Amino acid sequence: MTSRGFARPRAALSGQVSVPGSKSVSNRAIVCAALALGESSLRGVAGGDDTERLLAAVQLLGAEVSRRDDTIVLRGPIDTSSTTELVLDAGLAGTTSRFLTAVAVLRSGRTTVTGEPGLLARPMGELHRLVRELGADVHGEREGYLPVTIEGLGVSPASGRSDLTRTLTARGDVSSQFISAIMMIAPMIGGVNIRLEGNVVSSDYLRMTARVMDSFGVRVEFKKEIIEVTAANYRPTDFVVDADWSSASYAFAAVAIVGGSVRVPHLRAETTQPESQFLSVLESLGCTVRDLGDDKGVQVSRDPHHALTGVDVDMSTMSDLVPTLAAIAACASTETVIRGVGFIRSKESDRLGDLAAELEKCGIETVVMSDGIRIRPMPLRPAVLLPHHDHRLAMSLSLLGLREAGIKVEDAHVVSKSWPDFWESMSTGLQLSIVG
Structure with a gap:
């Protein structure tokens, strides 16, 4: 098994991360x-x-x-x-x-x-x-x-x-x-x-x-x-797939955790992907969001001198981003409550129970509820975390290493389920060092 993580950066982040199609x-x-x-x-x-x-x-x-x-x-x-x-x-x-x-x-x-x-x-x-x-x-x-x-x-x-x-x-x-x-x-x-x-x-x-x-x-x-x-016939066509909002969420989360600014090109705010609603959650956390339009995409920034505050939010329409928000919540200054997502317990993993177990290894206090999870941030401690064969847990939990050195994720290759170039794209785009 291969463990990987991101080294804690010495300064606020700045860069551009290209993400795959949805x-x-x-x-x-x-x-x-x-x-x-x-x-x-x-x-x-x-x-x-x-x-x-x-x-x-x-x-x-x-x-x-x-x-x-x-x-x-x-x-x-x-x-x-x-x-x-x-x-x-x-x-x-x-x-x-x-x-x-x-x-x-x-x-x-x-x-x-x-x-x-x-x-x-x-x-x-x-x-x-x-x-x-x-x-x-x-x-x-x-x-x-x-x-x-x-x-x-x-x-x-x-x-x-x-x-x-x-x-x-x-x-x-x-x-x-x-x-x-x-x-x-x-x-x-x-x-x-x-x-x-x-x-x-x-x-x-x-x-x-x-x-x-x-x-x-x-x-x-x-x-x-x-x-x-x-009843109808499907007609062949030329189709363009939008850039993936779920993948973009990890770049945005990195900036939310550390501070700084990141742009994701080709990301469209007007899209059928419900994960675009995550922008409003980021704003509630204390981030600044800019839709740059056309191929320039979307930019998210956070002043590292301003507090990262927890939120109380229904994530039922963007449930794939529950692990992303949980990683941010673990680094916030106040408690976060995620609601409306009881159904994600039968995703690639038990995305509530398994998520809570891994956060607790890092020192975070959690309470799993019938329809969500409560996350109370505490000082993080080094740990090797298990993604439970879940690409979204792997990518989200890896972000905790940006706040606390020594946090790594086992089975780092599981990210290939949706974003094979996750580690390289995040490292190159945000000048992050990868530790193994």
Whole structure:
């Protein structure tokens, strides 16, 4: 196992950090392009393990994938008429596994979706129920978990027509990715009306899915608690993936912790990514935020002579940034309370329990609540922290070394899930020294 960390800087930070494209947008664009009849170009696609798994899978499904500089050229559609049995390995990628489970509904042949042990432990029962209601046969070794085998409907992605529009009722309080997965295949099976039941977690991601689908020629309508997706054909297009706000949050957090200024180019304040709302949290913490516009991106700064204060905030719309905020909170002058995120306990890790355990190793006092976490900053102490196979825990916890020398993260390579160049990009962009 490899441990790494950042050395404590001697002065305020100053620099520019380039981040990859949004993983969330990339994955949706890849699926839509794979279902379109013709060649799409996807520029700025995220280069992490999760996206590579999805690209490999759509190739197995029959789409053609090639690369030109920073552009993925994807020619669809997938071969839904094939009766060949396929095994699609999603690794540790939850989003990839969920999207592939839905896409398998379109195939004539049997498709098994599997992954590594960490992914096999994540519940998928609600998605499997929805897929069954669409008419596919779903069975696996353990009900509601991967690996799962789907015997699909044999629907042509090039048809997009049917006299039958299905209506499904989906739980909104489990994972928006289940609903996004159904949304993306809905045009191919004659359209689907999805009735949302209960509070919808990460609802902004459903609108992100709709925006990407719209770019490929499919319209989605939101009517109160119902999402309407009509029968249609996906059209190939040239698509540009926005810079990733989740990745940018680590550069912004570094400046919040140490003080100074950082600019992330190509980051758009007007975006479908809900993590852009983190700017208002940074302002509440005591940072100054500037939207520079165009390709100049966004700049965040903090006067190191001014206090970094804790916040009480609902993070339900940007739950992937809970670990980022927790790292900042550990270095603040007052307590932070993060609410509305009880559902993140079944992410790549238990993002509340595991996060609390690692913060406590550094001397931070925490209280895990039913829907969040309370963080009381205390003097930090050196520690080697475990990311629990979670890329977001690894990147967030590594930032604590900027305040206290001797804090490092084991399994530093897990960042490759979303940002393979994390260590180098942060080091180069902010002139940080890496310690191993």
